[in-house]
Amino acid sequence: MIELIHIQILSALMFCIGVYGVITRRSAILILMCVELMLNAVNINLIGFSAFRDFSQNQRIFGHVMIVFIITIAAVELALAIAIILRLYKNKSSVNVDEVDLMKW
Amino acid sequence: MISLIIFYIISALVLIGSAGVIFSRNIVYAAFSLFLALLGTAGVFVLLLAEFLAIVQILIYGGAVVTVILFALMLTKIDDFRSLSNINYWPVSAFLSLIVLITLILGVSQAKINTQNLGLVKFNDFSNDLFEYWGIPFEIASLVLLVALIGAIVILKDKGNDS
């Protein structure tokens, strides 16, 4: 049977892969994808906790609701991020984040 | 038992997809790997008896998000695939993410929550809760979506061309 720990480990792995990607990748679009990975890792974790009977009905529903909200916010974040990336591309003809360092001291 | 095997297969798909996102040298492949990982996530949802969320996952992530990302790729012409990854950062990054992983797994194993029975969250209960108890946050979330829509348009609109 599937146990909670399996799902948690899957979620942790996916999250760490996301973290690795956010730090190493240069293209803003790829960083965005890695952020999506991390969000999905969180979703998996949440669904894991809300799938088992050991928790109360309210807690489990709460997990589901949280996932709905996370997906919503992820969509919002994606829309704005893509808009910013496109604007960036228009201005600098590049989407590499290490070339955009005007906002410093 | 069967469900465990299926879970392992799906987990493998998810992890392969994730690894593809971070390792692939071609950005379009990376996008498709992401799609794979997201589909795998939907599979996990199905396995854990959350069909509705699985459908939402496929529709929004698989349908919308990946499409939008592909559009973004299309609109930004990137020739230099070698510059996708920053070679200088990978040891730091690997180290840090490993520590995060170890921390998380340690934390999980410390918690030792023994669970046995999978249970279905009835769709009725879920939707009642969502629209009654969580009604106002839900509406606010829709407002946030609207604001994001307008914001995206404003960001992308050329300012000089109006006059």
Place this chain on the structure above:
Amino acid sequence: MGVNLAYFPPVICGISFILTVFFTRKAPLISSLISVFAILSSFILFIFILIDFLSPNLNSIDFSIDWIDVLDTRISWGILLDSLSVTMLGLITLVALLVQVYSISYMKGDSRFGWYFSVHSLFAAAMIAVVLVDNLLLMYFAWELVGLGSYLLIGFWYEKRAASEAAKKAFITTRIGDVALLIGIILIFKSTGTFNISSIFHIANNGGINENILTISTFLIFLGAMGKSAQFPFHVWLPDAMEGPTPVSALIHAATMVAAGVYLVARMMPLFSLAPYVLDFVVFIGLFTFIFGGTMAIVMHDIKRVLAYSTISHLGLMMLSLGFMGIASAIFHLIVHGVSKALLFLGAGSLMHEMEGETDIRNMGGLVNKMPITAITFIIGSVSLAGIIPLSGFFSKDEILLTVFEKGGILILFLTLIGAFLSSLYMFRLTFITFFGSLKSDNSKIGESPILMTLPLILLALLAIFMSALLLEISTFKGFIFFISGYKAHLNLLLIVFSSILSFVALILAWFIYIKDSKYLTDWFKLNMNCFYKLLLNKYYIDELYQYVINQIVLRFAQFIALFDRLVVNDIGVDKSSLSVKSLGLKLKFIQTGKMHGYAISMVIGFLILIFTWAIL
């Protein structure tokens, strides 16, 4: 009916202050009318309250609303009405009313006419609050407002350097006492847990306060009273306060500022009576100030200064009476003295008004024909204060002498009589030099003051004559002494005769010296008393002594403190810390690289730190 309105007098005057300050700045005449109306309605309220109070079954009323309620500590806005506070309310509202009416004419044409009346309202409100409130915290609050009012009024003509200096002097000198008072109040609060005056008395009577603490705190409270009432070491501000407009002097001397100290001691008498050492100290200070002020009043040439030292002296007399727990006689003398002194000051103001600000009595003389009303009322006031028999001043002084005689013994009575003799002497001197003798040629065109100024004079003069009627027993009213303290007044014939003889001796002596200009006497004085005279004229060099102490000790110490402040507090404490933050910021700003990867790494590290902290805790 009246007692329920006891909240209103201070509130009305306070509202009048706010109205006149914020809304009628452009219309000074309206300001003055508002102010006079406020104090008039307060006076009318006083009459209602008094009528209620004269019914025999009413002793004291204490009603309040909660203000602060924290744990066990409850502080309230409340009114304590008893015969003492009602009496004070009457004195304050009456004198303030007459002074304000007088001021309308006296201050006419002044550039800050409206502001003058605003401050008068504030002053009256604060003083009424001092006598009415039922807890020490509010009393302290009002007490400070009285100080503020006196500061503003003494320094009313702040363009004059002397006036602003005098205002500062008054404020700072009384401040020393105020700090002591505050400490005393806090000490009492610490040991009783309440500010409410009646509860404090209750606790103190049941032995709830440690004896040492009681002694110390009453001593400190008395220091506060000394500051406000210009007792010996703190008396220096009162003569200088003459720089303010003359009606202000009348107000300060008669009803408000200096009366606050006497009232405070009278109000706190149940505490003082438990601290016999402090009472001895009160007696000592009162007696000393009585004689000390009298000696200086004899030699001053400035009419207002003579009156000022006379006030100091008489306040000493009241304190002396309080030291023997003679509240009733002290308060009776406070009223009589207040009325007489207000009369004298307003008379002096009337003189100055007609003589274009002249205050030196050597330039006056023979004015009795030129300004008959002013002269006659002034003479009535001085005769009353000098203690000539049918006037009210005699009876009030006699009450105090009686208290002293019964409680203090013959030696203190003797010293008190010396002081009484002095006070008669300087009052007659002042009167004779000012109004009798030959008319100076510069003064030949002087006329009587306008009706608004003479009317209060006449009223006050009538009061000064007939105030002694307060001692009489009329139906249920058993006399003022009984009203305040609950025991009947009585007379001692020997004492009456003796003090009357003394006053007449003073009268005759003054007549010979200042009117007949007797060569024999003046020569004798010049020969034998010259150095003493010089000492008196320089006010015992106390101002110089204070100046020396301030220059040599206070300022030195202040310089040291200033150095400490500059080097340690400023350079190290403030500048150095701010500079270090600034330089740290200059270095830290390079963390903001603008490189997104760096930020991401920092985020992950921060996340790890959070998790580990949480795990460890």
